[in-house]
Amino acid sequence: MKRKDYISWDTYFMGVAKLSALRSKDPSTQVGACIVNEEKRIVGIGYNGLPKGLDDSSFAWEKEGSFLETKYPYVVHAEANAILNSTQNLKGSTIYVTLFPCNECMKLIAQSGIKEIVYVSNKDEGKDFNVASFKIMEAAGIKYRQIKMEEITLNE
Numbered sequence: 166m167k168r169k170d171y172i173s174w175d176t177y178f179m180g181v182a183k184l185s186a187l188r189s190k191d192p193s194t195q196v197g198a199c200i201v202n203e204e205k206r207i208v209g210i211g212y213n214g215l216p217k218g219l220d221d222s223s224f225a226w227e228k229e230g231s232f233l234e235t236k237y238p239y240v241v242h243a244e245a246n247a248i249l250n251s252t253q254n255l256k257g258s259t260i261y262v263t264l265f266p267c268n269e270c271m272k273l274i275a276q277s278g279i280k281e282i283v284y285v286s287n288k289d290e291g292k293d294f295n296v297a298s299f300k301i302m303e304a305a306g307i308k309y310r311q312i313k314m315e316e317i318t319l320n321e
């Protein structure tokens with residue numbers, strides 16, 4: 166008889182997104198993303214980090230202070246990295262992301278043909294960029310749903 170307590174597709178793909186987030190060097194917010202095509206194949210993964218060639222240790226990871234001394238002008242978001250790392254055309258695919266996408270990433274998501282967003286947290290709800298994100302998403306006809314992430318235990 167087959168096992169009954171196997172994890173769902175949502176838990177599996179969000180689990181990959183959460184695992185990817187653990188690679189982030191950002192001390193305050195770690196985000197992971199996993200893009201899945203219509204055949205349930207993973208076609209791109211990413212996490213928030215500095216662009217290739219930039220040294221993680223010589224750039225500031227501050228949230229506050231003079232703009233140029235914060236992380237904001239330099240970090241590539243998880244969703245952007247997942248799109249850039251993708252191995253095929255993303256038309257009709259789904260992005261699993263641990264944090265709801267910002268407006269800049271939402272533009273990339275719409276432009277790449279991703280049709281669904283599955284997310285866990287929306288900690289920036291109500292901020293202008295978050296409202297803009299929802300406007301882009303709804304105008305582009307992208308579906309979305311928030312899921313609760315269950316704990317995954319690894320048996321030996």
Ligand SMILES: Nc1ccn([C@H]2C[C@H](O)[C@@H](COP(=O)(O)O)O2)c(=O)n1
Pocket residue numbers: 191193194195196212213214228236240241242243244264265266267270
């Ligand atoms: N959907 C998102 C939202 C944010 N990020 C990245 C960008 C920064 O490294 C960090 C956000 O900074 P904070 O919330 O600490 O002000 O998370 C992302 O990759 N994807």
Ligand SMILES: [Zn+2]
Pocket residue numbers: 242243244266267268269270271
């Ligand atoms: Zn973003």
